[in-house]
Amino acid sequence: MAGPYKVVSGKTYSLFGIDTSTDLYFTTMRTIAESLLGLCPDQRSLLLHVQKAGGVRIKKGSGYALDDVLIGYIRKTLHDLLKPYTRSVKEHLKSIPLSQRFDKIIRTQQERYHLYMLEIELVNRIYREAFRKSAYKFALLPHCLRDFRPQCKSVPGEMEYVCTGCTEDCFIRLGSQLLKKYGIQPYISITIDQGKLFRRLKAEYPNIGALGIACIPELAQAMRLCIKLGISPIGIPLSANRCARWMKQAYETSFSLEELEKLIR
Numbered sequence: 001m002a003g004p005y006k007v008v009s010g011k012t013y014s015l016f017g018i019d020t021s022t023d024l025y026f027t028t029m030r031t032i033a034e035s036l037l038g039l040c041p042d043q044r045s046l047l048l049h050v051q052k053a054g055g056v057r058i059k060k061g062s063g064y065a066l067d068d069v070l071i072g073y074i075r076k077t078l079h080d081l082l083k084p085y086t087r088s089v090k091e092h093l094k095s096i097p098l099s100q101r102f103d104k105i106i107r108t109q110q111e112r113y114h115l116y117m118l119e120i121e122l123v124n125r126i127y128r129e130a131f132r133k134s135a136y137k138f139a140l141l142p143h144c145l146r147d148f149r150p151q152c153k154s155v156p157g158e159m160e161y162v163c164t165g166c167t168e169d170c171f172i173r174l175g176s177q178l179l180k181k182y183g184i185q186p187y188i189s190i191t192i193d194q195g196k197l198f199r200r201l202k203a204e205y206p207n208i209g210a211l212g213i214a215c216i217p218e219l220a221q222a223m224r225l226c227i228k229l230g231i232s233p234i235g236i237p238l239s240a241n242r243c244a245r246w247m248k249q250a251y252e253t254s255f256s257l258e259e260l261e262k263l264i265r
Ligand code: SF4
Pocket: 146, 149, 151, 152, 153, 154, 162, 163, 164, 165, 166, 167, 168, 170, 171, 172, 173
Protein backbone atom coordinates (compact mmCIF):
# COMPACT_ATOMS: atom_id res chain seq x y z
CA MET A 1 0.00 0.00 0.00
CA ALA A 2 1.39 3.39 -0.98
CA GLY A 3 1.06 7.04 -0.11
CA PRO A 4 -1.78 8.83 1.54
CA TYR A 5 -3.21 6.22 3.94
CA LYS A 6 -3.66 6.89 7.64
CA VAL A 7 -4.65 4.10 10.00
CA VAL A 8 -8.27 4.79 10.97
CA SER A 9 -10.81 3.10 13.27
CA GLY A 10 -14.45 3.02 12.28
CA LYS A 11 -17.59 3.12 14.35
CA THR A 12 -17.96 -0.63 13.89
CA TYR A 13 -15.16 -1.87 11.63
CA SER A 14 -11.73 -1.03 10.26
CA LEU A 15 -10.00 -2.94 7.46
CA PHE A 16 -6.69 -2.03 9.11
CA GLY A 17 -7.53 -4.52 11.89
CA ILE A 18 -4.43 -4.53 14.08
CA ASP A 19 -2.13 -3.74 11.13
CA THR A 20 -0.82 -0.51 9.61
CA SER A 21 -2.28 -1.25 6.16
CA THR A 22 -5.43 -2.85 4.72
CA ASP A 23 -3.42 -5.24 2.53
CA LEU A 24 -3.76 -8.10 5.00
CA TYR A 25 -7.54 -7.73 5.00
CA PHE A 26 -7.75 -8.12 1.20
CA THR A 27 -5.29 -11.02 1.22
CA THR A 28 -7.33 -12.70 3.96
CA MET A 29 -10.55 -12.27 1.98
CA ARG A 30 -8.98 -13.83 -1.11
CA THR A 31 -7.63 -16.74 0.94
CA ILE A 32 -11.02 -17.37 2.57
CA ALA A 33 -12.82 -17.27 -0.78
CA GLU A 34 -10.28 -19.64 -2.41
CA SER A 35 -10.50 -22.06 0.48
CA LEU A 36 -14.33 -22.10 0.49
CA LEU A 37 -14.40 -22.44 -3.30
CA GLY A 38 -12.30 -25.56 -2.78
CA LEU A 39 -15.30 -27.00 -0.89
CA CYS A 40 -17.98 -25.45 -3.11
CA PRO A 41 -16.47 -24.67 -6.55
CA ASP A 42 -19.59 -22.97 -7.96
CA GLN A 43 -19.23 -19.26 -7.04
CA ARG A 44 -22.97 -18.58 -7.32
CA SER A 45 -23.82 -21.54 -5.13
CA LEU A 46 -21.30 -20.37 -2.51
CA LEU A 47 -22.81 -16.87 -2.66
CA LEU A 48 -26.26 -18.33 -1.95
CA HIS A 49 -24.84 -20.27 1.03
CA VAL A 50 -23.33 -17.05 2.38
CA GLN A 51 -26.61 -15.15 1.93
CA LYS A 52 -28.57 -17.99 3.55
CA ALA A 53 -26.17 -17.88 6.52
CA GLY A 54 -27.13 -14.21 6.84
CA GLY A 55 -30.85 -14.96 6.92
CA VAL A 56 -31.78 -14.37 3.26
CA ARG A 57 -34.65 -16.61 2.15
CA ILE A 58 -33.44 -18.54 -0.89
CA LYS A 59 -36.26 -19.34 -3.32
CA LYS A 60 -36.97 -23.04 -3.84
CA GLY A 61 -36.55 -22.67 -7.61
CA SER A 62 -32.96 -21.34 -7.28
CA GLY A 63 -31.67 -24.66 -8.64
CA TYR A 64 -29.12 -25.01 -5.83
CA ALA A 65 -29.28 -27.50 -2.94
CA LEU A 66 -28.00 -25.75 0.17
CA ASP A 67 -25.77 -27.61 2.60
CA ASP A 68 -26.26 -26.74 6.30
CA VAL A 69 -22.86 -28.20 7.22
CA LEU A 70 -21.18 -25.83 4.76
CA ILE A 71 -23.18 -22.89 6.16
CA GLY A 72 -21.99 -23.73 9.69
CA TYR A 73 -18.41 -24.03 8.47
CA ILE A 74 -18.61 -20.65 6.67
CA ARG A 75 -19.88 -18.95 9.87
CA LYS A 76 -17.11 -20.42 12.02
CA THR A 77 -14.32 -19.71 9.50
CA LEU A 78 -15.39 -16.11 9.06
CA HIS A 79 -15.69 -15.46 12.78
CA ASP A 80 -12.21 -16.81 13.50
CA LEU A 81 -10.46 -14.90 10.69
CA LEU A 82 -12.43 -11.66 10.46
CA LYS A 83 -13.13 -10.71 14.09
CA PRO A 84 -9.99 -8.48 14.28
CA TYR A 85 -11.69 -6.17 11.75
CA THR A 86 -15.03 -5.84 13.54
CA ARG A 87 -14.01 -5.43 17.16
CA SER A 88 -16.17 -2.34 17.75
CA VAL A 89 -19.50 -3.78 16.59
CA LYS A 90 -20.66 -5.09 19.98
CA GLU A 91 -19.93 -1.83 21.77
CA HIS A 92 -21.69 0.13 19.02
CA LEU A 93 -24.81 -2.09 19.20
CA LYS A 94 -25.13 -1.37 22.94
CA SER A 95 -25.08 2.39 22.32
CA ILE A 96 -27.56 2.82 19.42
CA PRO A 97 -30.01 5.63 20.24
CA LEU A 98 -33.72 4.91 20.03
CA SER A 99 -34.02 7.03 16.89
CA GLN A 100 -31.67 4.63 15.01
CA ARG A 101 -32.93 1.28 16.39
CA PHE A 102 -34.93 0.58 13.21
CA ASP A 103 -32.09 1.43 10.84
CA LYS A 104 -31.09 -1.96 9.42
CA ILE A 105 -27.64 -0.77 8.38
CA ILE A 106 -26.87 0.79 11.78
CA ARG A 107 -27.92 -2.33 13.70
CA THR A 108 -25.93 -4.81 11.56
CA GLN A 109 -24.59 -7.60 13.79
CA GLN A 110 -20.94 -8.68 13.85
CA GLU A 111 -21.58 -12.00 12.07
CA ARG A 112 -23.46 -10.16 9.34
CA TYR A 113 -20.43 -7.92 8.72
CA HIS A 114 -18.30 -11.00 8.13
CA LEU A 115 -20.86 -12.50 5.76
CA TYR A 116 -21.12 -9.20 3.87
CA MET A 117 -17.32 -9.06 3.54
CA LEU A 118 -17.32 -12.47 1.87
CA GLU A 119 -20.39 -11.60 -0.19
CA ILE A 120 -18.58 -8.52 -1.61
CA GLU A 121 -15.55 -10.66 -2.50
CA LEU A 122 -17.74 -13.25 -4.26
CA VAL A 123 -19.87 -10.69 -6.11
CA ASN A 124 -16.65 -9.09 -7.39
CA ARG A 125 -15.49 -12.47 -8.69
CA ILE A 126 -18.83 -13.32 -10.28
CA TYR A 127 -19.58 -9.95 -11.92
CA ARG A 128 -16.13 -8.53 -12.72
CA GLU A 129 -16.13 -9.76 -16.32
CA ALA A 130 -19.73 -8.67 -16.98
CA PHE A 131 -18.88 -5.27 -15.49
CA ARG A 132 -15.85 -4.91 -17.78
CA LYS A 133 -17.97 -5.77 -20.83
CA SER A 134 -20.78 -3.37 -19.91
CA ALA A 135 -21.45 -0.72 -22.56
CA TYR A 136 -21.81 1.95 -19.84
CA LYS A 137 -19.84 1.83 -16.61
CA PHE A 138 -20.25 4.25 -13.75
CA ALA A 139 -18.99 4.49 -10.18
CA LEU A 140 -20.47 6.02 -7.05
CA LEU A 141 -17.98 7.38 -4.52
CA PRO A 142 -19.36 8.27 -1.10
CA HIS A 143 -19.97 11.93 -0.30
CA CYS A 144 -18.49 11.34 3.17
CA LEU A 145 -15.04 11.28 1.58
CA ARG A 146 -15.43 15.00 1.01
CA ASP A 147 -17.84 16.04 3.78
CA PHE A 148 -15.19 17.52 6.01
CA ARG A 149 -13.85 19.65 3.15
CA PRO A 150 -15.87 22.85 3.23
CA GLN A 151 -13.97 24.05 0.17
CA CYS A 152 -15.10 21.09 -1.98
CA LYS A 153 -15.62 22.39 -5.52
CA SER A 154 -17.62 19.43 -6.92
CA VAL A 155 -20.39 20.39 -9.36
CA PRO A 156 -23.67 18.78 -10.49
CA GLY A 157 -23.07 16.22 -13.28
CA GLU A 158 -25.34 14.20 -15.56
CA MET A 159 -26.70 12.07 -12.70
CA GLU A 160 -24.85 13.03 -9.49
CA TYR A 161 -22.12 15.47 -8.42
CA VAL A 162 -18.70 15.23 -10.10
CA CYS A 163 -15.29 16.08 -8.66
CA THR A 164 -13.36 18.98 -10.19
CA GLY A 165 -10.09 17.88 -8.57
CA CYS A 166 -9.57 20.95 -6.40
CA THR A 167 -7.56 19.21 -3.63
CA GLU A 168 -4.44 17.18 -4.32
CA ASP A 169 -4.80 14.30 -1.82
CA CYS A 170 -8.61 13.96 -1.77
CA PHE A 171 -9.59 10.30 -2.17
CA ILE A 172 -12.46 11.25 -4.45
CA ARG A 173 -10.05 13.00 -6.79
CA LEU A 174 -7.58 10.10 -6.71
CA GLY A 175 -10.34 7.52 -7.22
CA SER A 176 -11.98 9.54 -10.00
CA GLN A 177 -8.70 9.81 -11.94
CA LEU A 178 -8.17 6.06 -11.73
CA LEU A 179 -11.74 5.25 -12.72
CA LYS A 180 -11.62 7.54 -15.76
CA LYS A 181 -8.38 5.88 -16.88
CA TYR A 182 -10.38 2.65 -17.20
CA GLY A 183 -13.43 4.20 -18.91
CA ILE A 184 -15.61 4.32 -15.79
CA GLN A 185 -17.60 7.52 -15.17
CA PRO A 186 -17.18 8.57 -11.50
CA TYR A 187 -19.87 10.37 -9.51
CA ILE A 188 -20.13 11.48 -5.91
CA SER A 189 -23.09 9.68 -4.39
CA ILE A 190 -25.62 12.12 -2.92
CA THR A 191 -28.98 10.53 -3.84
CA ILE A 192 -30.71 8.74 -0.98
CA ASP A 193 -33.10 6.71 -3.16
CA GLN A 194 -30.60 4.52 -5.00
CA GLY A 195 -33.34 2.17 -6.23
CA LYS A 196 -34.95 4.99 -8.21
CA LEU A 197 -31.59 6.12 -9.57
CA PHE A 198 -30.55 2.60 -10.63
CA ARG A 199 -33.91 1.92 -12.31
CA ARG A 200 -33.63 5.14 -14.30
CA LEU A 201 -30.07 4.30 -15.38
CA LYS A 202 -30.99 0.74 -16.32
CA ALA A 203 -33.82 2.06 -18.52
CA GLU A 204 -31.41 4.50 -20.18
CA TYR A 205 -28.45 2.10 -20.53
CA PRO A 206 -29.67 -1.53 -20.77
CA ASN A 207 -26.10 -2.94 -20.64
CA ILE A 208 -24.74 -1.25 -17.55
CA GLY A 209 -22.17 -1.91 -14.82
CA ALA A 210 -21.97 -0.18 -11.43
CA LEU A 211 -18.95 0.17 -9.17
CA GLY A 212 -19.60 1.09 -5.55
CA ILE A 213 -17.31 2.40 -2.84
CA ALA A 214 -19.15 2.40 0.49
CA CYS A 215 -19.12 1.05 4.01
CA ILE A 216 -19.53 -2.73 4.20
CA PRO A 217 -23.27 -3.09 4.92
CA GLU A 218 -24.23 -0.41 2.40
CA LEU A 219 -22.02 -1.83 -0.32
CA ALA A 220 -23.39 -5.37 0.11
CA GLN A 221 -26.99 -4.09 0.05
CA ALA A 222 -26.35 -1.91 -3.03
CA MET A 223 -24.79 -4.90 -4.82
CA ARG A 224 -27.92 -6.96 -4.10
CA LEU A 225 -30.10 -4.18 -5.47
CA CYS A 226 -28.02 -3.95 -8.66
CA ILE A 227 -28.20 -7.71 -9.23
CA LYS A 228 -31.97 -7.61 -8.77
CA LEU A 229 -32.23 -4.83 -11.39
CA GLY A 230 -29.94 -6.54 -13.92
CA ILE A 231 -26.96 -4.22 -13.33
CA SER A 232 -23.51 -5.85 -13.02
CA PRO A 233 -21.99 -4.69 -9.70
CA ILE A 234 -18.47 -4.64 -8.31
CA GLY A 235 -17.14 -2.70 -5.34
CA ILE A 236 -14.51 -1.79 -2.79
CA PRO A 237 -15.33 -1.27 0.90
CA LEU A 238 -14.28 1.89 2.68
CA SER A 239 -11.36 1.29 5.06
CA ALA A 240 -13.60 2.24 8.00
CA ASN A 241 -17.10 3.61 8.60
CA ARG A 242 -16.67 7.15 9.87
CA CYS A 243 -19.38 9.24 8.20
CA ALA A 244 -21.96 11.35 10.05
CA ARG A 245 -24.52 8.56 9.87
CA TRP A 246 -22.28 6.50 12.14
CA MET A 247 -20.36 9.12 14.11
CA LYS A 248 -22.62 12.20 14.25
CA GLN A 249 -20.09 14.08 12.13
CA ALA A 250 -17.86 12.97 9.24
CA TYR A 251 -14.28 12.01 9.96
CA GLU A 252 -11.61 11.31 7.40
CA THR A 253 -11.64 7.84 5.84
CA SER A 254 -10.13 6.15 2.77
CA PHE A 255 -10.30 3.19 0.43
CA SER A 256 -7.54 1.17 -1.18
CA LEU A 257 -6.64 2.65 -4.56
CA GLU A 258 -4.45 -0.39 -5.24
CA GLU A 259 -7.37 -2.79 -4.70
CA LEU A 260 -9.57 -0.60 -6.88
CA GLU A 261 -7.06 -0.80 -9.72
CA LYS A 262 -6.70 -4.58 -9.32
CA LEU A 263 -10.45 -4.89 -9.67
CA ILE A 264 -10.89 -2.72 -12.77
CA ARG A 265 -7.72 -3.17 -14.81
S1 SF4 B 1 -10.93 17.05 -5.02
FE1 SF4 B 1 -13.06 16.83 -5.76
S2 SF4 B 1 -14.26 15.79 -4.15
FE2 SF4 B 1 -12.27 16.45 -3.29
S3 SF4 B 1 -12.74 18.39 -2.32
FE3 SF4 B 1 -12.06 18.89 -4.44
S4 SF4 B 1 -13.88 18.87 -5.78
FE4 SF4 B 1 -14.45 17.97 -3.76
